[in-house]
Amino acid sequence: MTQKPSAFGMIQEERLLWEKGKAGRCAFSMPQRDVERAEMDSALMGDIPDLPELSEVDLVRHYTRLSQWNFGVDTGMYPLGSCTMKYNPKLHDRCAGLPGFAGAHPLLPVQWAQGVLQLMFRLERLLVAITGMDAVSLQPAAGAQGELVGMLMMQAYHRDRGENRTAILVPDTAHGTNPASATLCGFKPVGVKSNAAGILTPQAVAGVMDEQTAGIMVTNPNTLGFFEEHIQEICHIVHQKGGLVYCDGANLNAVMGVVDMAKSGVDVLHLNLHKTFSSPHGGGGPGAGPVCVKQTLEPFLPIPRIIKEKGQYDLSEKYPRSVGRIHAFYGNVGVMIRAYAYILSMGAQGLNRASRMAVLNANYIKEQLKAYFHLPYDRPCMHECVFSDQYQRPRKVTTLDMAKRLMDYGFHPPTVYFPLVVNGAIMVEPTETESKEELDHFIAACQAIAKEAETDPDLLLKAPHQLKLRRLDETLAARKPCLTG
Amino acid sequence: MRYLPHTDEEIAAMLESMGAERLEDLFAAIPEACRPDDPPDIPGPLTEWDLRAHMDQASGRMGVGAPYGAYLGGGRYDHYIPAFIPALLSRSEFTTAYTPYQAEISQGTLQGIYEFQTLISRFLGMEVANASLYDGASALAEGLLMAHRITRGKRVALSGVIHPHYRQVVRSYLRPAGVEMTELPWQADGRTDLDGLNQMDDLAGVAIQSPNFFGCIEDLKLISAICSEKEALLVTCFTEPLAYGLFTSPGSQGAHVACGEGQSLGIPMGYGGPGLGLFTTRRGYVRQMPGRLVGKTSDTQGKQGFVLTLATREQHIRREKATSNICTNSSLCALNAAMYMAALGGPGIRELAQLNHDKAAYLKAGLREIGCSIPFDAPTFNEFVVAFPGAGEEVYGRLLEKRVVAGLPLAPYAPDLKGHYLMCVTETKSKSDIDQLIAQVGETV
Numbered sequence: 001m002t003q004k005p006s007a008f009g010m011i012q013e014e015r016l017l018w019e020k021g022k023a024g025r026c027a028f029s030m031p032q033r034d035v036e037r038a039e040m041d042s043a044l045m046g047d048i049p050d051l052p053e054l055s056e057v058d059l060v061r062h063y064t065r066l067s068q069w070n071f072g073v074d075t076g077m078y079p080l081g082s083c084t085m086k087y088n089p090k091l092h093d094r095c096a097g098l099p100g101f102a103g104a105h106p107l108l109p110v111q112w113a114q115g116v117l118q119l120m121f122r123l124e125r126l127l128v129a130i131t132g133m134d135a136v137s138l139q140p141a142a143g144a145q146g147e148l149v150g151m152l153m154m155q156a157y158h159r160d161r162g163e164n165r166t167a168i169l170v171p172d173t174a175h176g177t178n179p180a181s182a183t184l185c186g187f188k189p190v191g192v193k194s195n196a197a198g199i200l201t202p203q204a205v206a207g208v209m210d211e212q213t214a215g216i217m218v219t220n221p222n223t224l225g226f227f228e229e230h231i232q233e234i235c236h237i238v239h240q241k242g243g244l245v246y247c248d249g250a251n252l253n254a255v256m257g258v259v260d261m262a263k264s265g266v267d268v269l270h271l272n273l274h275k276t277f278s279s280p281h282g283g284g285g286p287g288a289g290p291v292c293v294k295q296t297l298e299p300f301l302p303i304p305r306i307i308k309e310k311g312q313y314d315l316s317e318k319y320p321r322s323v324g325r326i327h328a329f330y331g332n333v334g335v336m337i338r339a340y341a342y343i344l345s346m347g348a349q350g351l352n353r354a355s356r357m358a359v360l361n362a363n364y365i366k367e368q369l370k371a372y373f374h375l376p377y378d379r380p381c382m383h384e385c386v387f388s389d390q391y392q393r394p395r396k397v398t399t400l401d402m403a404k405r406l407m408d409y410g411f412h413p414p415t416v417y418f419p420l421v422v423n424g425a426i427m428v429e430p431t432e433t434e435s436k437e438e439l440d441h442f443i444a445a446c447q448a449i450a451k452e453a454e455t456d457p458d459l460l461l462k463a464p465h466q467l468k469l470r471r472l473d474e475t476l477a478a479r480k481p482c483l484t485g
Numbered sequence: 486m487r488y489l490p491h492t493d494e495e496i497a498a499m500l501e502s503m504g505a506e507r508l509e510d511l512f513a514a515i516p517e518a519c520r521p522d523d524p525p526d527i528p529g530p531l532t533e534w535d536l537r538a539h540m541d542q543a544s545g546r547m548g549v550g551a552p553y554g555a556y557l558g559g560g561r562y563d564h565y566i567p568a569f570i571p572a573l574l575s576r577s578e579f580t581t582a583y584t585p586y587q588a589e590i591s592q593g594t595l596q597g598i599y600e601f602q603t604l605i606s607r608f609l610g611m612e613v614a615n616a617s618l619y620d621g622a623s624a625l626a627e628g629l630l631m632a633h634r635i636t637r638g639k640r641v642a643l644s645g646v647i648h649p650h651y652r653q654v655v656r657s658y659l660r661p662a663g664v665e666m667t668e669l670p671w672q673a674d675g676r677t678d679l680d681g682l683n684q685m686d687d688l689a690g691v692a693i694q695s696p697n698f699f700g701c702i703e704d705l706k707l708i709s710a711i712c713s714e715k716e717a718l719l720v721t722c723f724t725e726p727l728a729y730g731l732f733t734s735p736g737s738q739g740a741h742v743a744c745g746e747g748q749s750l751g752i753p754m755g756y757g758g759p760g761l762g763l764f765t766t767r768r769g770y771v772r773q774m775p776g777r778l779v780g781k782t783s784d785t786q787g788k789q790g791f792v793l794t795l796a797t798r799e800q801h802i803r804r805e806k807a808t809s810n811i812c813t814n815s816s817l818c819a820l821n822a823a824m825y826m827a828a829l830g831g832p833g834i835r836e837l838a839q840l841n842h843d844k845a846a847y848l849k850a851g852l853r854e855i856g857c858s859i860p861f862d863a864p865t866f867n868e869f870v871v872a873f874p875g876a877g878e879e880v881y882g883r884l885l886e887k888r889v890v891a892g893l894p895l896a897p898y899a900p901d902l903k904g905h906y907l908m909c910v911t912e913t914k915s916k917s918d919i920d921q922l923i924a925q926v927g928e929t930v
Contacts, residue, residue: 014596016596016599016600016603017600017603017604017823017827018600018603021830025830026828026829026830026832026833027567027569027827027828027829027830028567028828028829028830028833028837029565029567030833030836030837030840031565031840031912031913032915033840033843034915034916034917035843035844035846035847035916035919036843036847037839037843038842038843038846038847040731040842040864041864044702044732044733044864045731045732045733046610046729046731046732046733046734046737047734047737048831048832048835049607049608049729049730049734049831049834049835050607050608050831051604051607051608051826051827051829051830051831051834052604052827052830052831053830053831053832053833054827054828054830056567056569056828059569059573059824059827059828060569060572060573062827063573063576063597063824064573064576066592066593066596066597067573067576067578067579067593068578068593069591069592069593069596070578070579070582070590070591070592070593070594071578071582071590071591072577072578072579072580072581072582073577073581073582074577074578074581075577075578075581078581078583080583083583085581085583086488087488088577088580088581089488091533091536091537093575093580094537095536095537095540096755097571098540098541098544099544099549099550100543100544100545100546100547100549100550101543101544101547101755101756102753102754102755103547103549103550103563103753103754104547104549104754104755104756105549105555105557105561105563105754105756106560106561106754106756106757106758107557107559107560107561107893108547108548108549108555108557108890109548109885109890111548112547112548112549112553112890113547113548113756114546114547115542115543115544115545115546115547116543116547116756118543118546119543126527129525129526129527130525130527132521141619141620141623141758141759141815142619142811142812142813142814143812143813144800144810144811144812144813145619145623145810145811147810148810152657152661155661176800176801176804176812177800177801177810177812179800179804179805180800180803180804180805180807180809180810181800181810182805183805183806183807183810184658184661184662184809184810185661186661186662186663188805189804189805226514227514227515229514229515229516231516231519232516232518232519255515256525257521257524257525258512258515258520258521259515259519259520259521260519260520260521260522263518263519263520263521264518264519272813274813278488280577280580280581280817281580281581281582281583281584281813282579282580282582282815282816282817282818283579283580283582283583283584283585283591283593283594283597283598283816283817283820284583284584284585284594284616284777284813284814284816284817285584285617285619285759285813285814285815285816285817285818286619286758286759286813286814286815286816286817286818287813289813302657323657324653324654324656324657324660325622325650325653325654325657326623326654326657326658327619327620327622327623327654327757327758328560328620328621328622328648328650328651328654328724328746328757328758328760329560329561329620329650329756329757329758329760330756330757330758331757331758332758332759333755333756333757333758333759334753334755334758334759335758335759337540341536341540343527343529344527344528344529344530344531344536344539345529345530345531345533345536346486346488346529346530347527347528347529347530347531348524348525348526348527348529349524349530350486350489350529350530351525351527352524353486353489354488354489356508356511356512357489357491357496359508359511359512360491360496360499360500360508360511361499363503363505363511364499364502364503367502367503368502380510380511380513380514382514403587404587404589407587407589407590412583412587412590413587413590418801432488432489432491433488433489433490434490435490435491435495436490436491436495436498436499462785464589464590467589467590468589468592469588469589469592469784469786469788469790470589470784470785470786470788471589471784471785472588472589472782472783472784472790472791472792473782473783473784473785473792474588474782474792474794476782476783477780477781477782477792477794478780478794478795478796478797481771481778481780481794481795482780482781482782483599483602483613483614483771483778483779483780483781483794484599484602484603484606484607484612484613484614485599485600485603485781
């Protein structure tokens with residue numbers, strides 16, 4: 001089948017990999033065959049895999065064209081709430097790619113791996129310094145796996161004390177993965193409602209906390225962008241009933257050098273190195289979700305742990321109360337290297353300034369846009385703010401329509417329809433790496449969209465207009481799933 | 486600070502516009518008692534140049550690259566990676582994008598992952614693949630959890646020749662679900678002893694790794710027949726997918742789930758991570774699958790495009806009833822693997838796999854000739870177990886002094902295998918490297 005060549009300005013059309021190429025092409029420089037072919041049982045031999053045959057030029061063009069259909073932080077502002085899409089420094093990619101790290105086999109004798117082990121050991125100490133907690137495991141490969149580890153540790157702690165607690169409190173302002181992580185661990189999530197100011201009250205927690213409940217999963221700052229002001233009292237209530245406090249630290253970017261998580265009463269906390277500590281998201285991963293704990297939970301941390309003895313770093317599995325292993329090796333080391341480089345390049349003052357600028361940027365946007373979009377909680381926020389589509393709904397314009405229209409103005413949309421506690425939520429997190437003029441451009445685009453919703457709602461209902469494709473049919477995709485070609 | 490653009494004037498103007506006097510006012514909600522006593526004790530800030538020097542020094546302290554040599558596999562494999570792959574992969578439109586929830590602005594990632602799902606399904610002979618999981622170990626755990634959801638069986642049987650770390654991860658994931666785990670021993674030829682399966686009932690799944698931890702190719706067809714009889718799902722896993730460039734695919738042998746680690750497909754070893762969790766299954770189980778899926782659809786003008794689909798399985802929609810809690814996965818590594826598979830093509834991946842097989846066979850024969858024993862005689866791919874003559878530890882230790890890691894010592898994983906080593910040879914080792922290794926072992930014997 002021939003397809004007529006076409007392009008949208010500089011955006012090229014590009015077929016699927018297997019619609020390109022020719023039998024006989026290869027983009028791989030095959031090493032010399034310097035040994036003879038060894039005999040093998042022909043019954044074990046499979047068919048030649050059905051993979052397309054392409055040249056290096058074919059592939060370079062293919063993926064370059066695909067990349068041009070993508071929007072990254074390097075393309076422009078990416079204000080996805082609770083995702084912390086800050087700039088990812090190039091130097092840190094270089095560090096992770098150094099041959100000693102990229103080429104290291106994970107089962108090298110430890111005396112040959114001192115460079116990377118020292119770096120990981122130091123990163124643990126840096127995260128301790130930033131959070132105020134006592135010990136860290138870098139092993140979880142992402143935030144949700146960090147949550148799972150946190151839950152496994154809570155369960156192990158209670159069982160160690162001869163208790164089998166079955167429930168876990170999850171506020172309506174917690175992160176989306178929290179209930180699924182708790183369930184995977186066998187806990188039944190029990191909802192807790194936030195108050196009119198968007199935060200938890202000690203009374204609401206006291207009303208549901210009991211001796212069957214393992215603890216609470218708090219996201220702080222929460223997904224409405226507010227600091228849980230009563231966190232200490234809430235922790236006290238949970239602790240009094242023998243429970244533990246898990247904090248989802250995905251929003252740590254608001255409070256580096258501002259909050260001591262241990263002093264606030266948290267027992268276990270996960271961080272997202274791909275959010276707060278600036279490693280790139282890679283279109284959905286890989287990330288890293290280290291878990292930080294207070295001393296009481298340290299014996300339960302995953303194995304292996306990185307230890308230092310007589311000036312040498314080593315990996316140890318001698319922790320009989322550990323929840324076990326959760327990654328084939330030690331977690332996503334490449335992400336850890338980038339986070340380590342980020343922390344050193346910022347220093348204590350730089351990290352604190354990042355948090356202050358992140359909060360300043362979010363409040364600036366909130367104030368500039370609240371006349372145009374309904375702001376359900378009109379009070380100072382931390383690093384993100386949440387609007388809704390309430391003002392636009394009478395014109396049948398929804399959050400989704402406005403999100404799609406924002407693409408036409410050259411911005412990635414905010415997080416939409418989350419948190420669930422706000423109907424039609426629009427969650428904006430600008431991060432500290434956006435300058436005032438970039439924020440002003442974004443604000444102007446949002447204001448223009450609010451006006452379009454009044455004057456020409458159809459324009460929004462049919463958005464986007466300026467991209468390679470118009471609005472995609474997600475219902476069709478789910479009704480007749482086509483997952484391979 | 487080079488990543489922070491705000492000038493003092495801008496900060497003042499922004500504060501003024503919101504009626505705040507000082508930056509501290511924005512943090513008024515944080516109680517004094519939650520604040521740190523002192524600023525965190527962190528060195529720096531380092532200049533770009535000092536940081537480079539610091540990291541170069543740490544990298545330089547690793548025993549990696551000449552004059553060091555390692556014959557290590559066991560879950561990570563040293564393969565050549567064409568230069569154009571990291572060059573394309575580092576395009577920041579790919580690296581600095583988020584999960585493609587907003588499809589119209591993420592078509593590059595979405596088409597790339599759709600292609601990945603297609604190539605990996607074809608390669609493993611399966612019908613559907615997800616957009617990736619964290620790594621091979623968690624992929625196996627998720628595969629067994631899925632088998633448990635589908636069959637409601639209370640027990641899973643795990644081959645004892647699955648990578649020991651994978652078995653540890655499976656235990657961490659399955660224990661809270663209340664699924665019973667039984668391990669099957671290995672038999673004299675290095676493959677899983679299946680006799681124990683006869684006595685087991687209420688089986689949700691049987692997990693087998695092929696090539697297994699000893700490098701041996703398992704008889705998946707036979708195990709598949711036992712699974713059908715037991716109405717259990719066959720969950721096959723692997724740490725070295727390149728083997729399927731040569732050997733019969735898991736799909737063609739009746740696997741219900743084929744999952745494992747994709748690092749071999751063009752991803753650097755990186756001290757064990759990030760890797761790539763591969764997860765493939767049959768079409769009928771798609772709504773029970775963990776993780777994201779990309780599907781084909783069209784836009785309002787009828788043009789072909791791609792979106793994330795069947796999200797009602799996932800944590801952000803289904804909450805506590807989700808099939809898994811996974812959110813962030815290994816998307817960029819999936820793109821990396823697709824580039825690599827496409828670079829080789831079908832005949833190329835066959836030739837590369839054959840070369841791995843033949844070089845390992847050459848080393849195996851050479852070691853046997855100088856008096857080493859090869860305890861397991863099941864067929865192998867690019868890894869095999871060897872016992873050095875005499876006190877094996879001495880041979881290993883003396884080679885280590887010569888900066889050669891002669892395989893992975895197996896004693897820490899199986900005390901019976903004292904003096905046994907898991908050797909791995911890939912296309913990165915030349916005949917003369919292998920000859921030298923054989924000579925060095927010979928000298929120390």
